[in-house]
Amino acid sequence: MPSNFAIAVHGGAGTISRALMSPERERAYHQALEQVVQAGFEVLRHGGLALDAVEVAVRLLEDCPLFNAGRGSVFTHEGRHEMDAAIMDGRNRSAGAVAGVRNIQNPISTARRIMEHSDHVLLAWPGAEDFAREQGQAFQPDGYFFEQSRFDQLQEARITNTVQLDHGSQPIKVKKLGTAGAVARDQHGNLAAATSTGGMTNKRYSRIGDSPLIGAGTFADNHTCAISCTGNGEYFIRAVAAYDVACLMEYRGLSLEEACRIVVHDKLAPVGGEGGLIAVDAAGNLALPFNSEGMYRGTQTADSPLVTSIYKE
Amino acid sequence: MPSNFAIAVHGGAGTISRALMSPERERAYHQALEQVVQAGFEVLRHGGLALDAVEVAVRLLEDCPLFNAGRGSVFTHEGRHEMDAAIMDGRNRSAGAVAGVRNIQNPISTARRIMEHSDHVLLAWPGAEDFAREQGQAFQPDGYFFEQSRFDQLQEARITNTVQLDHGSQPIKVKKLGTAGAVARDQHGNLAAATSTGGMTNKRYSRIGDSPLIGAGTFADNHTCAISCTGNGEYFIRAVAAYDVACLMEYRGLSLEEACRIVVHDKLAPVGGEGGLIAVDAAGNLALPFNSEGMYRGTQTADSPLVTSIYKE
Numbered sequence: 001m002p003s004n005f006a007i008a009v010h011g012g013a014g015t016i017s018r019a020l021m022s023p024e025r026e027r028a029y030h031q032a033l034e035q036v037v038q039a040g041f042e043v044l045r046h047g048g049l050a051l052d053a054v055e056v057a058v059r060l061l062e063d064c065p066l067f068n069a070g071r072g073s074v075f076t077h078e079g080r081h082e083m084d085a086a087i088m089d090g091r092n093r094s095a096g097a098v099a100g101v102r103n104i105q106n107p108i109s110t111a112r113r114i115m116e117h118s119d120h121v122l123l124a125w126p127g128a129e130d131f132a133r134e135q136g137q138a139f140q141p142d143g144y145f146f147e148q149s150r151f152d153q154l155q156e157a158r159i160t161n162t163v164q165l166d167h168g169s170q171p172i173k174v175k176k177l178g179t180a181g182a183v184a185r186d187q188h189g190n191l192a193a194a195t196s197t198g199g200m201t202n203k204r205y206s207r208i209g210d211s212p213l214i215g216a217g218t219f220a221d222n223h224t225c226a227i228s229c230t231g232n233g234e235y236f237i238r239a240v241a242a243y244d245v246a247c248l249m250e251y252r253g254l255s256l257e258e259a260c261r262i263v264v265h266d267k268l269a270p271v272g273g274e275g276g277l278i279a280v281d282a283a284g285n286l287a288l289p290f291n292s293e294g295m296y297r298g299t300q301t302a303d304s305p306l307v308t309s310i311y312k313e
Numbered sequence: 314m315p316s317n318f319a320i321a322v323h324g325g326a327g328t329i330s331r332a333l334m335s336p337e338r339e340r341a342y343h344q345a346l347e348q349v350v351q352a353g354f355e356v357l358r359h360g361g362l363a364l365d366a367v368e369v370a371v372r373l374l375e376d377c378p379l380f381n382a383g384r385g386s387v388f389t390h391e392g393r394h395e396m397d398a399a400i401m402d403g404r405n406r407s408a409g410a411v412a413g414v415r416n417i418q419n420p421i422s423t424a425r426r427i428m429e430h431s432d433h434v435l436l437a438w439p440g441a442e443d444f445a446r447e448q449g450q451a452f453q454p455d456g457y458f459f460e461q462s463r464f465d466q467l468q469e470a471r472i473t474n475t476v477q478l479d480h481g482s483q484p485i486k487v488k489k490l491g492t493a494g495a496v497a498r499d500q501h502g503n504l505a506a507a508t509s510t511g512g513m514t515n516k517r518y519s520r521i522g523d524s525p526l527i528g529a530g531t532f533a534d535n536h537t538c539a540i541s542c543t544g545n546g547e548y549f550i551r552a553v554a555a556y557d558v559a560c561l562m563e564y565r566g567l568s569l570e571e572a573c574r575i576v577v578h579d580k581l582a583p584v585g586g587e588g589g590l591i592a593v594d595a596a597g598n599l600a601l602p603f604n605s606e607g608m609y610r611g612t613q614t615a616d617s618p619l620v621t622s623i624y625k626e
Binding site: 093094095099100118119120121122123124125126127128130131204205206207208209213214215216219233234237238239240243244247248251252 | 406407431432433434435437439441518519520522529532547550551553557560
């Protein structure tokens with residue numbers, strides 16, 4: 001009997017207003033999330049690795065203009081795209097990550113190459129691009145990443161001199177949400193996590209958020225859980241949010257759900273850490289807590305059908 | 314009665330061979346460490362903040378060519394200096410960090426400016442330098458960072474195509490040590506940590522190590538401890554080493570010393586995570602464990618005199 005394999009994906013958390021969301025747009029998000037979950041789940045169903053499932057899922061999220069990662073990345077202050085990504089293998093805690101890379105089609109796959117073909121965990125900027133080129137990773141011209149609605153967001157944010165959360169109706173200072181990620185548990189009991197993001201609209205100063213930081217936005221260990229976060233990155237960094245879930249499980253003996261609730265609702269929410277995370281534990285249990293209005297998300301397990309959601313249930 | 318204030322500093326851990334260390338050089342290290350501890354301790358003795366004490370101490374470590382940080386930073390593959398630093402305030406877990414910055418005299422002070430004058434935690438590369446310039450931080454020409462012995466290390470490492478640990482007698486592949494840091498507990502019970510590094514000789518691809526990553530190489534929270542790590546950065550990142558010490562204390566109820574021993578000797582050492590860390594807890598207890606041959610270090614507390622050490626006791 002195949003054991004409890006499971007996958008969860010997210011396409012960012014934030015202020016997702018029903019009033020501003022057209023039925024067509026909502027349908028497009030559900031369809032995209034469905035395809036992403038399906039692709040990852042197929043890997044698991046055929047006995048593939050959790051690591052492969054999360055990479056496949058995040059590559060699709062990166063290729064879809066609806067999500068703030070890869071092709072759909074938001075614009076920086078300078079009108080460019082600087083992308084961050086991380087992947088972690090729960091079998092041995094190996095990890096790879098990139099920060100501030102430009103023109104790479106799938107930063108998550110570059111992160112995986114760093115994990116498997118270098119002595120390093122985190123490479124950044126032109127050096128990371130050099131490494132990606134040497135590894136034969138696909139690059140795309142600036143036009144590939146151009147999306148009119150994102151560009152309009154930048155103009156608005158520039159005028160109001162704010163940084164802008166991706167899924168917000170208004171530019172709101174200090175809020176910087178919008179990320180894509182996946183976590184999975186395969187039939188062999190392995191866990192993996194992957195996260196990818198374009199950061200926030202109008203970001204400056206080569207800011208790095210929590211997504212590429214192991215323990216903050218991304219973490220996986222077969223003994224505890226796999227986690228991918230989305231939200232106000234700076235709060236997740238200072239909370240060491242992803243690893244905190246694992247520690248509450250390992251050192252306190254809490255369930256995945258309890259540990260996630262404490263981190264997202266008791267620790268992050270009171271200090272302004274808006275957002276959420278997706279999580280899977282060694283038994284294949286899933287948790288998808290968020291303290292924002294919505295989080296684009298989808299799940300499928302060996303026992304339960306594919307579900308995609310945007311708002312609170 | 315003033316409470317248990319205390320400071321600990323380190324100037325890197327690694328293979329420090331007595332045979333290759335001249336008495337003059339050893340004396341120079343002790344003298345430098347002494348001055349650094351004294352400067353930080355004076356801040357504490359006069360009732361100053363732990364945050365100010367660790368910044369003062371790390372600035373001096375950065376200004377001293379003996380240590381791999383600031384002025385004494387090792388050369389990258391391209392013959393440049395790319396520096397990383399982080400600072401964290403245990404009062405509210407605020408934090409600031411820089412990665413890959415060039416020509417900034419005191420990266421630790423830029424990290425503090427990021428903490429206090431931006432909405433961000435981690436800035437990198439030219440963006441971080443732009444921010445530093447806007448904040449009036451001191452810059453130095455390349456010549457300021459030139460040190461003949463470091464340059465010779467690079468030539469040797471280039472010929473042998475290795476990356477080189479800073480305090481090693483031989484270029485050894487995959488080992489990348491050499492960092493500077495400080496932790497302190499002030500008279501008011503506040504904790505703080507600061508870490509700064511030039512990374513490893515002959516490093517490429519804009520690699521970022523554990524030093525600027527909150528939870529990996531640097532962490533502080535008044536409720537548990539303040540930590541600054543030095544060693545094989547990639548292992549410390551995957552172990553989320555600094556925050557793991559805090560979690561073992563908070564969630565398991567371990568003492569600072571027990572928690573540090575588990576992380577450095579039971580978790581990091583068996584998987585190749587060579588190095589050490591310095592730590593202080595809310596009661597002013599200090600711990601300075603390392604699993605390498607030596608660690609440049611110094612301590613002083615309200616009750617105990619200034620001590621500096623290099624090798625195991």
